[in-house]
Amino acid sequence: MAERAAPGGANPAAAALVPAGQQAPELSREEKLQLRKEKKQQKKKKRSEKGPAAEPPEPGTPSEPEQPRAARPAAPPAAADGPSSAEKPPGGKSKAELRAERRAKQEAERAQKQAKRAELGQAAPAAKPRLSPAEPQSVVKRLPEHVQVDDPAAQRKLAKKLERQQVPLRQDYGTKVNLFSHLHQYSRKKPLTQQMSIPSVVIHPAVVRLGLQYSQGIINGSNARCIALLEVFKQLIRDYSTPPNEELSRDLVAKLKPHISFLNQCRPLSASMGNAIKFLKKEISCLPDTLREEEAKEKLQDTIDKYLREKILLAAEAISRSAFEKINDNDVILVYGCSSLVNRTLCDAHAKQGRAFRVVVVDSRPRLEGRETLRRLVRRGIHCTYVMINAISYVLPEVSKVLLGAHALLANGSVMSRVGTSQIALVSKSYNVPVLVCCETYKFCERVQTDSFVSNELDDPDDLVVLRKGQAQLGGWAENKSLRLLNLVYDVTPPDLVDLVITDLGMIPCTSVPVVLRVKNVDQ
Amino acid sequence: MEFQAVVMAAGGGSRMTDLTSSIPKPLLPVGNRPLLWYPLNLLERAGFEEVIVITRKEIQKMLNLDTKMKLDFVCISDNMDMGTADSLRHIHQKIKTDVLVLSCDLITDVDLYEVVDLFRTHDATLSMLMKKTHEPTEVVPGQKGKKKPVEQRDFIGVDDTGKRLLFMANEADLDEELVIKRSILQKHPRMHIRTGLMDAHLYCLKKYVVDFLVENRTISSLRSELIPHLVRKQFSSPTSLQQGVDNKEEDQKKKEQASLDIYSFIKEDNSLLKPAPDNSCWNDHRGDMNETLHEGKVRCYVHIMKEGLCYRVNTLGLYIEANRQVPKLLLQLGLEEPLVHGSAQITDRGMVGSDSIIGSSTQVGEKTSIKHSIIGSMCTIKDKVKIINCIIMNSVTIEEGCCLQGSVICHNAVIEKGADIKDCLIGSDQRLETKAKHVNEVIVGTEQLMEI
Numbered sequence: 001m002a003e004r005a006a007p008g009g010a011n012p013a014a015a016a017l018v019p020a021g022q023q024a025p026e027l028s029r030e031e032k033l034q035l036r037k038e039k040k041q042q043k044k045k046k047r048s049e050k051g052p053a054a055e056p057p058e059p060g061t062p063s064e065p066e067q068p069r070a071a072r073p074a075a076p077p078a079a080a081d082g083p084s085s086a087e088k089p090p091g092g093k094s095k096a097e098l099r100a101e102r103r104a105k106q107e108a109e110r111a112q113k114q115a116k117r118a119e120l121g122q123a124a125p126a127a128k129p130r131l132s133p134a135e136p137q138s139v140v141k142r143l144p145e146h147v148q149v150d151d152p153a154a155q156r157k158l159a160k161k162l163e164r165q166q167v168p169l170r171q172d173y174g175t176k177v178n179l180f181s182h183l184h185q186y187s188r189k190k191p192l193t194q195q196m197s198i199p200s201v202v203i204h205p206a207v208v209r210l211g212l213q214y215s216q217g218i219i220n221g222s223n224a225r226c227i228a229l230l231e232v233f234k235q236l237i238r239d240y241s242t243p244p245n246e247e248l249s250r251d252l253v254a255k256l257k258p259h260i261s262f263l264n265q266c267r268p269l270s271a272s273m274g275n276a277i278k279f280l281k282k283e284i285s286c287l288p289d290t291l292r293e294e295e296a297k298e299k300l301q302d303t304i305d306k307y308l309r310e311k312i313l314l315a316a317e318a319i320s321r322s323a324f325e326k327i328n329d330n331d332v333i334l335v336y337g338c339s340s341l342v343n344r345t346l347c348d349a350h351a352k353q354g355r356a357f358r359v360v361v362v363d364s365r366p367r368l369e370g371r372e373t374l375r376r377l378v379r380r381g382i383h384c385t386y387v388m389i390n391a392i393s394y395v396l397p398e399v400s401k402v403l404l405g406a407h408a409l410l411a412n413g414s415v416m417s418r419v420g421t422s423q424i425a426l427v428s429k430s431y432n433v434p435v436l437v438c439c440e441t442y443k444f445c446e447r448v449q450t451d452s453f454v455s456n457e458l459d460d461p462d463d464l465v466v467l468r469k470g471q472a473q474l475g476g477w478a479e480n481k482s483l484r485l486l487n488l489v490y491d492v493t494p495p496d497l498v499d500l501v502i503t504d505l506g507m508i509p510c511t512s513v514p515v516v517l518r519v520k521n522v523d524q
Numbered sequence: 525m526e527f528q529a530v531v532m533a534a535g536g537g538s539r540m541t542d543l544t545s546s547i548p549k550p551l552l553p554v555g556n557r558p559l560l561w562y563p564l565n566l567l568e569r570a571g572f573e574e575v576i577v578i579t580r581k582e583i584q585k586m587l588n589l590d591t592k593m594k595l596d597f598v599c600i601s602d603n604m605d606m607g608t609a610d611s612l613r614h615i616h617q618k619i620k621t622d623v624l625v626l627s628c629d630l631i632t633d634v635d636l637y638e639v640v641d642l643f644r645t646h647d648a649t650l651s652m653l654m655k656k657t658h659e660p661t662e663v664v665p666g667q668k669g670k671k672k673p674v675e676q677r678d679f680i681g682v683d684d685t686g687k688r689l690l691f692m693a694n695e696a697d698l699d700e701e702l703v704i705k706r707s708i709l710q711k712h713p714r715m716h717i718r719t720g721l722m723d724a725h726l727y728c729l730k731k732y733v734v735d736f737l738v739e740n741r742t743i744s745s746l747r748s749e750l751i752p753h754l755v756r757k758q759f760s761s762p763t764s765l766q767q768g769v770d771n772k773e774e775d776q777k778k779k780e781q782a783s784l785d786i787y788s789f790i791k792e793d794n795s796l797l798k799p800a801p802d803n804s805c806w807n808d809h810r811g812d813m814n815e816t817l818h819e820g821k822v823r824c825y826v827h828i829m830k831e832g833l834c835y836r837v838n839t840l841g842l843y844i845e846a847n848r849q850v851p852k853l854l855l856q857l858g859l860e861e862p863l864v865h866g867s868a869q870i871t872d873r874g875m876v877g878s879d880s881i882i883g884s885s886t887q888v889g890e891k892t893s894i895k896h897s898i899i900g901s902m903c904t905i906k907d908k909v910k911i912i913n914c915i916i917m918n919s920v921t922i923e924e925g926c927c928l929q930g931s932v933i934c935h936n937a938v939i940e941k942g943a944d945i946k947d948c949l950i951g952s953d954q955r956l957e958t959k960a961k962h963v964n965e966v967i968v969g970t971e972q973l974m975e976i
Binding site: 191193194196197198199200201205208209212213216217218219220221223224227337338340367369371372373375378379 | 525526527570571572635636637640641644645646647803804805806807810813
């Protein structure tokens with residue numbers, strides 16, 4: 001049927017707008033789309049038997065232009081599709097006419113893109129009907145690849161994707177503990193650059209340097225990694241030039257993807273980096289087409305600067321000021337590891353010279369980040385005590401509050417932070433010491449996690465091997481079949497162990513995190 | 525673009541004049557390939573697509589390399605006595621990014637990413653490659669007795685990780701004592717000093733170092749002047765911060781010096797893109813209150829190879845050693861060429877040892893045994909010749925009944941019947957009379973001896 005054919009022709013374009021990653025799982029639902037096709041054809045036959053030919057194609061076909069629109073925001077328009085098709089028969093021709101006009105306009109646009117994407121062929125029309133569920137939509141959450149390392153199908157898909165983007169695949173290293181076999185474990189001695197050409201042509205040199213600094217541990221810490229990432233993106237945008245016949249808003253996002261995959265291979269992206277990337281992609285795709293390339297690039301750099309300034313730097317200052325109210329005279333504050341936010345809070349509080357307090361720095365192996373905290377605090381003249389994590393129950397009776405940093409705050413109020421944080425929160429709870437977590441809102445994450453196993457990061461197990469007087473006790477761990485080394489990076493603290501979260505929006509209890517997330521989504 | 529590669533092929537080979545008087549050093553055959561092929565192959569394997577080769581006109585004419593890379597030859601004339609730094613200054617307009625400088629006599633199988641990663645990760649000014657030397661085991665022709673000429677030792681100081689280069693001095697520059705500045709020890713209390721390291725002359729340099737060289741015309745050699753200067757500069761503050769005497773003349777001199785100071789060439793691109801930002805918890809040292817990397821802007825790193833091949837063919841002994849090791853290297857590189865070339869005509873295959881390389885169009889007669897040797901192309905070797913441990917270059921004629929051991933025979937030489945040569949170096953175009961006996965001699969033409 002001609003009317004069916006035209007939207008069918010437009011749909012390769014629509015399907016092309018679907019990010020490449022989404023197509024793959026949906027290809028496996030071939031049977032479902034076949035069923036839907038048959039159902040629709042049956043419906044059409046029934047209506048053509050009943051009434052005039054004008055009505056049936058229009059309810060059928062106007063729903064199809066809405067489907068490509070449904071391709072991008074998956075759930076809500078599909079939901080609108082359902083009730084709208086139910087209203088059509090009583091609504092009559094006026095609604096159908098409006099829809100026909102809309103359809104004509106969209107077809108004109110898509111005809112242009114169809115010329116470009118003609119090679120997508122039959123797979124695309126198959127993809128299109130899939131996205132318009134006849135039943136109420138069930139948004140299936142796909143598991144991200146990085147927690148599916150023991151699933152060979154997912155890994156094959158990842159390998160194919162990386163090959164397409166010309167990014168090398170990093171090999172896992174060493175035997176993993178069974179409980180964590182679904183996570184990647186890399187060795188620091190085998191960097192990703194081993195498989196890349198020197199000088200790098202596919203990946204921008206600044207991104208290669210950033211990836212190396214991430215994997216070697218030189219840039220550490222949620223804020224540092226995010227700031228460095230945004231600076232490198234600014235440089236990427238500066239060095240970018242739109243190829244002819246492409247739009248900056250679409251092409252730049254496509255150009256950023258291999259770089260993001262590369263950084264992900266060097267070290268799994270942190271929640272802060274993920275949020276920053278989502279923000280940037282949204283900004284790029286919302287750029288108006290009327291801007292010239294130079295103006296568009298400037299605008300993007302300004303938005304990145306604004307994000308950096310507001311969400312990270314000013315937020316840190318706001319948190320520092322709020323936290324100052326919670327620090328009383330003659331307080332003993334316990335901190336763990338090295339959090340840039342907590343360090344800043346304490347240094348600012350000391351500089352204000354109104355409160356006398358001392359700090360207990362708790363440290364743990366293998367990173368021993370507390371030494372850096374110690375150096376920074378003692379340099380400012382703050383009175384510090386340094387203990388290892390096994391001593392916290394001895395120190396806690398004299399501690400008045402615990403100040404912790406966070407890597408991310410999850411949607412159920414759990415705090416994801418450096419491994420050992422949940423221990424400190426647990427022991428502090430048993431000693432009735434209040435636990436305060438400092439976290440900027442840009443680190444709030446829509447994931448929900450109740451344990452530390454599902455999504456975590458495994459660091460290089462060789463870090464646990466310590467050389468003492470030229471001898472390493474665990475040196476031959478790889479040969480011993482019953483020995484596995486586990487070097488976890490993060491752990492999840494349940495919300496009932498945390499008393500207060502200090503954010504740039506104010507001081508909120510842990511249970512208010514989903515409210516903040518909802519407010520943020522509405523804003524955007 | 526991230527890097528530009530520069531290969532220095534204009535050098536004379538001053539430490540092996542016997543060989544290089546007739547054949548320029550980049551063209552010396554090692555494993556039947558010109559010496560220049562090896563650094564170019566290293567760059568090609570790493571993924572470079574363009575290389576700048578600085579050489580002399582006559583070398584460029586005689587070069588015939590099969591390589592997929594685009595070679596940009598820059599010829600400098602012979603009469604200008606240019607050092608390596610002078611050559612870099614000569615091509616500074618072609619240099620737009622950071623540069624990787626190689627010497628033409630480097631044969632190595634190092635993974636380049638190890639050196640380059642140090643350069644990238646730490647945003648270093650200089651990154652170089654070194655290898656532990658080992659005692660050469662080959663007998664070098666022309667050596668009188670067992671005493672080797674005493675090479676001036678290099679003292680290299682590295683930090684605990686073995687990556688950061690803290691100190692470099694050559695024995696020639698020191699009187700009796702090794703002087704280490706207190707500032708170095710304050711910042712790096714543990715320093716390992718090593719001798720017995722060979723510098724592979726492979727340097728990654730930042731672009732501003734080339735700019736600095738352009739302004740500072742007093743530096744003429746990379747290895748002996750620029751590199752030690754950079755290593756010292758890591759621990760000295762910019763001259764503008766140093767205390768000065770109140771003297772107008774001195775002030776003016778200082779101003780000139782200040783403009784020649786490398787710190788003035790370092791451009792601070794981005795304050796937030798420091799190699800180890802403030803909010804990251806990494807520190808390269810501990811135990812003191814100082815910031816990461818002591819906020820030093822000049823940083824020099826070195827990668828010390830533990831295993832693998834790394835030769836700099838700049839003496840006769842190393843040339844012979846390299847020839848021995850090259851079959852292994854070529855195998856590692858996976859070059860499929862058979863050791864015995866297809867067009868070579870060998871009557872007795874069984875008499876040719878398994879690790880000998882025979883070039884194209886070479887004819888080998890009956891009952892000739894060839895063991896552990898490398899024979900070039902278009903040679904004619906007649907019957908009943910014994911060749912053990914030799915390096916024979918192209919177009920050499922060896923008549924019947926000769927016995928050659930441990931020798932190097934250069935292009936176009938003719939060895940008449942019945943000669944018995946042991947541990948000798950026979951120069952190009954030489955003709956040895958019949959039944960000549962030579963042990964441990966260097967025979968080169970008189971006109972070549974005149975060139976010093």
